[in-house]
Amino acid sequence: MPRITDYELYEVPPRWLFLRVETSDGRVGWGEPVVEGRAHTVRGAVEELMETYLLGEDPHPVSDHWQAMYRGGFYRGGPVLMSAIAGIDQALWDLRGKAFDAPVYELLGGPVREKIRVYQWVGGDRPADVGDAAAEKVDQGFSALKMNATPEFRRVENPATVQNAVDRIREVRERVGPEVDIGVDFHGRVAKSMAKRLAEKLDPYDPMFVEEPVLPEHDEALTEIAAHTSTPIATGERMFSRWEFKRLFEQGVVDVIQPDLSHAGGITEVKKIADMAEAYDVALAPHCPLGPIALASCLQVDGVCQNALIQEQSLGIHYNEGSDVLDYLADPAVFEYEDGYVDLPDGAGLGVDIDESVVEARAGEVDWHNPVWRHDDGSVTEW
Structure with missing residues (x-):
């Protein structure tokens, strides 16, 4: 039975966070867990889920993993946690599709x-x-x-x-x-x-x-x-x-x-x-x-x-x-x-082949944040 053995997170320009998940049988799955302008915050949530739950697990039961990541926390929902789950879920589906040599659809x-x-x-x-x-x-x-x-x-x-x-x-x-x-x-x-x-x-x-x-x-x-x-x-x-x-x-x-x-x-x-x-x-x-x-x-x-x-x-x-x-x-x-x-x-x-050499070459701390706009009177307005 394959196991999730390793993962890596890459902050890449312009404002994205990529997740690479590797299994014991050599497969690699990719996900994109990010909140635009909050990449550092989502990174922490992904690391917590990977370290406390997914490392060492069979990657195949995607639906069960989703339920465990969502319902396993007493506090749930919101942009940060759901984005972390989203990127991991994408990577798990990528791995499952590669196991069956078929597109996820x-x-x-x-x-x-x-x-x-x-x-x-x-x-x-x-x-x-x-x-x-x-x-x-x-x-x-x-x-x-x-x-x-x-x-x-x-x-x-x-x-x-x-x-x-x-x-x-x-x-x-x-x-x-x-x-x-x-x-x-x-x-x-x-x-x-x-x-x-x-x-x-x-x-x-x-x-x-x-x-x-x-x-x-x-x-x-x-x-x-x-x-x-x-x-x-x-x-x-x-x-x-x-x-x-x-x-x-x-x-x-x-x-x-x-x-x-x-x-x-x-x-x-x-x-x-x-x-x-x-x-x-x-x-x-x-x-x-x-x-x-x-x-x-x-x-x-x-x-x-x-x-x-x-x-x-x-x-x-x-x-x-x-x-x-x-x-x-x-x-x-x-x-x-x-x-x-x-x-x-x-x-x-x-269905996409990520060029890992480009990812590694461009990865680093990406400090993108949306602008804070103000009205003429100085009060903050919606961006």
Whole structure:
């Protein structure tokens, strides 16, 4: 019986944490356990789980390991612990797939699709030059884009600031036409007092969805916001378990959920969340502004979920300064985008071959933290 014999954590640019798990029969599994801006903190949680529970264990019973990591702690949940579990879960599925010489999606029942549509980010944190950027991405073959709706946004904004946000979306729509989808991310920057007004004003430009119109702690406001717009509502990147999503589904107003495979408990948990969503006629669009292991994990779940709509990916995103998704792959062609789609990986496990020499060469202490934004009066605002 194989055993987990060793592990290694690598902080790599731009802001990622990779986990390498090795077994006694020579297999290697990879995971991506990270909270953006809290890599050091998640590292400690991963080390604790590996040292106190997983080292010396049989890697194969992935579901049982998940339950032990989650239920074995009296205090559970939250971004740090669930992200640690997520990355370990990815690595265990990678090992299991390699043991059976099959992609993870084959072990989850087999694929329901051959490929999944992807979208490309435009415009940056403080959205600017969105029209040219959108046209460029469409020329590259993407049929779906996403952009931030606003920079800093006060609780009650003046009409000019609201109109500026509307004008940016209008510009993109006019540049790319009606056959391209545009996701609009409110990023939790807009208070409920303005979210309903802004969402309503965007309706004429037919967004694919409005994302995180309010922060998750204010999800009770989604019912009122939904009453002011016909645009689908998306949320979920800052939710970490099926029990959090349960309340969202029961509310009945969300159209697209966006759990993150590196935050919401990994492949094991997000597959369950996606199945719950299907029962409520809610689509799945996994959040993934992260690295190649996280993206490969997303594609395994997309492959087996009928309600998977579209996949976020971070190639060329504004966060990826200095390193990008393909840099860490021995075969970058696994994520080749064609006509706005990416094929499901057909390799064993997660289906990606990590270039360990690049990982080791670039590994070190990565000190990425999101900026702290302030209003003109000096008070902290949402980033």
